[in-house]
Amino acid sequence: MDSLQLLMDGFATALQPQYLLFAFVGVLLGTAVGVLPGIGPAMTVALLLPLTYTLDVTSAIIMFAGIYYGGMYGGSTTSILLNTPGESASIVTALEGNKMARMGRATSALATSAIGSFIAGTIATALLTLFAPFIADFAVTLGPADYFALMIVAFLTVGALLGASPIRGIVSLSIGLFLGLIGTDTLTGQARFTFSIPNLGDGIDVVIVAVGLFAVGEALYVGSRLRSGALPIIPVSGSWRSWMKKSDWKRSWKPWLRGTAIGFPIGAIPAGGADVATFLSYATEKKLAKDPYRKQFGKGAIEGVAGPEAANNAAAAGVLVPLLTLGLPTTATAAIIISAFQTYGIRPGPLLFDSQPALVWALIASLYIGNVVLIILNLPLVGIWAKVLQIPRPYLYAGILVFAGLGAYAANFTIFDIGVLLLLGVIGFFMRRHGYPVSPMVVGAILGPMAEEQLRKAMAISQGDALYLVHSPISIVIYSAMVLIIVLGIWLKHRQARFEAALSDIDTATIRTVDEEIAQQLRKQ
Amino acid sequence: MTSQITTGASAVAGAPRSRRLGELVFVGVIVVFAGVALVMTGFIREPVGSSNVLGARVVPYAVTGLMLLASVAAFVAVLRGDVGAPDEGEDVDTEARTSWKTVGLLALAFASLMIVIPIAGWPAAVVVLFAGASLALGASSWWKALLLGLGLGVLTQLLFGNLLGLSLPPFGTILPGLVEGTGVLGG
Numbered sequence: 001m002d003s004l005q006l007l008m009d010g011f012a013t014a015l016q017p018q019y020l021l022f023a024f025v026g027v028l029l030g031t032a033v034g035v036l037p038g039i040g041p042a043m044t045v046a047l048l049l050p051l052t053y054t055l056d057v058t059s060a061i062i063m064f065a066g067i068y069y070g071g072m073y074g075g076s077t078t079s080i081l082l083n084t085p086g087e088s089a090s091i092v093t094a095l096e097g098n099k100m101a102r103m104g105r106a107t108s109a110l111a112t113s114a115i116g117s118f119i120a121g122t123i124a125t126a127l128l129t130l131f132a133p134f135i136a137d138f139a140v141t142l143g144p145a146d147y148f149a150l151m152i153v154a155f156l157t158v159g160a161l162l163g164a165s166p167i168r169g170i171v172s173l174s175i176g177l178f179l180g181l182i183g184t185d186t187l188t189g190q191a192r193f194t195f196s197i198p199n200l201g202d203g204i205d206v207v208i209v210a211v212g213l214f215a216v217g218e219a220l221y222v223g224s225r226l227r228s229g230a231l232p233i234i235p236v237s238g239s240w241r242s243w244m245k246k247s248d249w250k251r252s253w254k255p256w257l258r259g260t261a262i263g264f265p266i267g268a269i270p271a272g273g274a275d276v277a278t279f280l281s282y283a284t285e286k287k288l289a290k291d292p293y294r295k296q297f298g299k300g301a302i303e304g305v306a307g308p309e310a311a312n313n314a315a316a317a318g319v320l321v322p323l324l325t326l327g328l329p330t331t332a333t334a335a336i337i338i339s340a341f342q343t344y345g346i347r348p349g350p351l352l353f354d355s356q357p358a359l360v361w362a363l364i365a366s367l368y369i370g371n372v373v374l375i376i377l378n379l380p381l382v383g384i385w386a387k388v389l390q391i392p393r394p395y396l397y398a399g400i401l402v403f404a405g406l407g408a409y410a411a412n413f414t415i416f417d418i419g420v421l422l423l424l425g426v427i428g429f430f431m432r433r434h435g436y437p438v439s440p441m442v443v444g445a446i447l448g449p450m451a452e453e454q455l456r457k458a459m460a461i462s463q464g465d466a467l468y469l470v471h472s473p474i475s476i477v478i479y480s481a482m483v484l485i486i487v488l489g490i491w492l493k494h495r496q497a498r499f500e501a502a503l504s505d506i507d508t509a510t511i512r513t514v515d516e517e518i519a520q521q522l523r524k525q
Numbered sequence: 526m527t528s529q530i531t532t533g534a535s536a537v538a539g540a541p542r543s544r545r546l547g548e549l550v551f552v553g554v555i556v557v558f559a560g561v562a563l564v565m566t567g568f569i570r571e572p573v574g575s576s577n578v579l580g581a582r583v584v585p586y587a588v589t590g591l592m593l594l595a596s597v598a599a600f601v602a603v604l605r606g607d608v609g610a611p612d613e614g615e616d617v618d619t620e621a622r623t624s625w626k627t628v629g630l631l632a633l634a635f636a637s638l639m640i641v642i643p644i645a646g647w648p649a650a651v652v653v654l655f656a657g658a659s660l661a662l663g664a665s666s667w668w669k670a671l672l673l674g675l676g677l678g679v680l681t682q683l684l685f686g687n688l689l690g691l692s693l694p695p696f697g698t699i700l701p702g703l704v705e706g707t708g709v710l711g712g
Contacts, residue, residue: 037615054690082615168609171555171599174592178562181588185581190570192585193562216635222614223662224628225621393616394662395673398655401631402677405638405654409647410691415639422635429628434548435609452584464578 003133010361014062014369022059023366026066027373034074035385036396037082038222041316042332042439043214044071047403049207049340050410057344058359062366064340068333069370072316073117073378076309077385080109081234092278093312096297096304101234103300103511110382111243112252112302113309118375120260120310124317125367127264128324132353132364135325139350144457145469147326149478151451154328156482157270159440161489164497168436175427176444179204186449187456199416206339206446208408210332212421213438215404217428219397224429226393243379251293252306255285259310266311267318269485270330276489279496281311292518299511317367324348324360327450332439335446545608552600559593630661646697647686651678 013019029051034044048067052060079094080101093113100109142150159173160166182193183203194200244252259281266277285307286297293301322328327349329335341348346356353360378385408421431438455469462468470476566585603609613619634657641650655674656667664670686693 050685050691051689078615165607165609167595167599167602170595171552171592174559174588174595175555177588178592181585185569188572188581190572190581192569192581193565218614219658220628220631221612222616223631224623224625225618226624226627226662227616227618227621392664394659394664395655395670397616397662398658398664398670398674399677401635401658402651402655402674402681405635405650406681406685406693409638409642409693410685413692415642418635418638418642422632425635426632430551432612433623434544434551435611448588455584456579459579462578 003129006357006361007129007365009358010363010365011368013058013358013362014365019059019062019362019366020369022055022063023066023369024373026063027070027370027377028066030067030070031074031077031374031377031381031385032070032388034071035077035388036074036391036400037078037389038218038397039400040075040214041068041071042210042336042442043218044074045333045336045340046207046210046214047400047407049336050407052340053343053410057346058362060344061341061346061359061363064337065363065366066370066373068337069121069313069316069367069374071333072313073114073374074385076113076117076312077110077378077382078389080106080113080305081386082389092282092308093305095282096301099298099300099511100302100305103515105300106234107243107382108245108248108302109305111379112248112306114375114378115244116252116256116259116306116310117313118371119256120263120312120314121317121371121374122368123257123260124264124267124314125364125371128317128321128367129364132321132325135321136350136353139326140354142350142474143472144454144461146472146474146478147454148451148458148469149475149482150326150328151447151454153478153482153485154270154322154330154447155444155451157485157489158330158443160486161270161276161493164437164493165435166490168434169440172431172436172438173440173444176209176441177448179209179441179445180448181452186453197416199414203449204420204445205411205417206335206442207343207411208417208421209424209445210336210339210442211404211407212424213428213431213441214332215400215407216421216425217432217438219400219404220425220429221432222393222397224433248302251302255281255303255307256310258284258288259307259312260314262307263311263314263316264318267315267330268321270322270328276492276496277311277315278308279499280492281307283495283499292521296514296518299514320367324352324363325350327352329443329446332442335443339446541608544611545603548603548609549600552596552603555596556593556600559589559596563589563593565589627661631658634658634661642694642697644697644699646695647693648675648678648682648695649697651675651681 014023029048030044033039033048034041039047045064045067048071052063055063076093076097080097082098097109097113100106155173155177159169161169178193180203182200184190184194184201185192191201262281262284263277266280282304285301285303286294289297289301289303293303297304319331319334322330323334323337327338327347329338338348346352346359404421404425405418408417409415411417428438430436431441458468459466462471470479563586566582566589569582569585571580571582611617611619634654637653637657638650641653652671652674655677656670659670659673660667682693682695685691686695
């Protein structure tokens with residue numbers, strides 16, 4: 001009841017016209033940038049961060065919530081409309097969505113993904129509203145040893161589960177942890193790995209790590225083997241009101257709800273993030289599909305768009321649970337959000353709900369609002385997003401570099417940071433080239449110093465007794481859960497990899513034939 | 526038009542070998558770096574009589590140790606034939622040969638920011654970066670690249686510098702001199 005009152009207060013704040021405007025602009029920009037090919041949610045958030053630097057805290061957070069949801073959604077439009085031959089397998093939406101688009105049903109795919117995202121986002125935000133205060137209350141009772149255990153779990157799951165190869169993930173994580181060490185040690189005041197460079201005394205900003213790895217690294221990598229010739233973009237036609245046929249609604253609503261149920265918990269526990277959630281949802285839908293539609297999987301089944309898209313958005317909201325209540329980032333995007341909050345002078349964690357309730361609840365309220373704005377914008381504006389996809393690639397990636405430079409320079413206004421950014425970009429380039437995931441590195445850079453702080457606190461309490469780390473029942477539960485999550489996660493990853501390897505490219509004629517067969521069968525019934 | 530698009534069906538012969546060598550060099554650099562960092566950790570100063578149970582060196586030892594172990598394990602994995610798969614993406618042609626020239630030119634264009642921002646200010650720096658990067662990536666006309674760069678530079682300066690109040694330098698050290706010079710002439 002109490003949190004409902006607080007939520008209402010949050011809405012009262014977030015619905016004020018100027019904050020509403022920030023939410024609107026945030027969603028619009030987040031989607032526009034997220035739609036751009038080659039730009040994922042993490043890069044969207046990192047690139048748009050400078051926009052919020054000079055705003056007051058509430059405006060910044062509200063705009064940021066819009067950017068986050070917009071960026072999450074933008075990517076699905078890209079994978080549905082952009083006909084990338086045989087390579088979008090990592091993005092499950094493209095599996096069915098792109099095939100639906102190729103047989104002229106792009107609008108239905110976009111509509112089911114937009115409405116599914118809205119429904120999943122709203123339900124997941126409601127679950128966040130429900131659970132977050134309890135978890136925050138519980139988290140206050142956790143000691144430094146328990147926090148350290150949670151962070152170890154986050155390290156290992158992120159390192160082992162983000163990306164295809166666990167060992168490469170751990171290498172990436174360790175480099176990130178090392179970057180986090182650079183700077184002045186807070187407890188002893190000693191310089192660590194600063195190479196006697198004064199600029200490194202304050203450490204390397206996580207935003208610079210993220211922008212360098214994601215934006216500069218990606219631009220260099222794409223530049224090294226840029227696809228020649230234009231990619232065919234599937235045209236979007238018809239009025240958006242008639243996009244979903246009656247049968248589409250009938251086939252979509254269950255996958256939306258199931259996707260939400262799968263996505264939220266997977267986002268909330270660090271088990272591989274949205275990637276695993278979308279895959280699991282897809283596999284579930286494929287298994288549960290009834291007969292006439294079953295054979296359409298792989299050839300443009302709407303369930304295969306509706307479920308994963310809902311799971312994706314629900315996971316995005318789920319990630320916010322550990323982020324807000326424990327201060328624990330479990331994805332690269334969450335790591336950037338934490339560092340953004342730090343620049344606003346906020347420290348996410350259990351105390352946030354007590355110390356700055358107005359802010360937290362305004363943020364949660366703006367998540368609901370962001371969802372509404374998202375669906376209002378996306379259905380009518382999809383024609384514009386399709387045009388955004390046509391930006392000539394040389395200008396697109398040159399523009400990304402400009403905004404990366406702006407982001408790095410605006411963090412501290414030194415050209416030194418631009419040099420660091422370029423170096424990180426080159427590292428990011430080689431990591432992409434050789435299959436090393438970059439996300440664990442970003443998470444390690446932000447979470448490393450936090451984990452060290454908790455570890456040293458715990459050791460100070462126990463007077464150096466290492467057994468203190470596993471003395472509390474909670475920490476023992478956490479470590480046991482870790483083993484379970486990792487085993488489960490690696491098993492899921494293997495299934496996903498096997499599944500993706502078995503995919504084959506299907507020509508448009510087959511897709512159409514199957515669609516017509518189903519229509520005939522339905523007419524007979 | 527479709528003939529220009531490559532599908533990921535067949536791999537270029539001989540590519541795996543160079544890929545393997547490339548990854549070995551990359552991981553090798555990390556192994557060496559981790560070793561150096563491990564040694565450097567020993568040189569972090571521990572203040573005498575510090576009240577901390579866990580000093581400033583413990584976590585760095587753990588992290589650099591992990592980095593060394595993980596990178597050696599990755600090195601061995603590559604030697605045993607487990608070569609990393611390159612990232613895929615909408616605009617990435619996985620079959621194309623790496624264009625090192627493009628990568629070098631892009632890096633150079635980006636590095637130019639470090640010189641042009643202090644000398645000539647933010648908008649000018651954007652023009653150099655944008656035109657340089659888009660031409661390196663194969664933009665068809667240089668004047669379009671310059672114009673778009675100029676537009677983007679002025680736009681970001683107005684939006685971020687003037688409207689949002691980020692202190693982006695509009696002119697730098699040399700341009701004001703020139704402007705002042707003409708100002709004196711005009712006055």
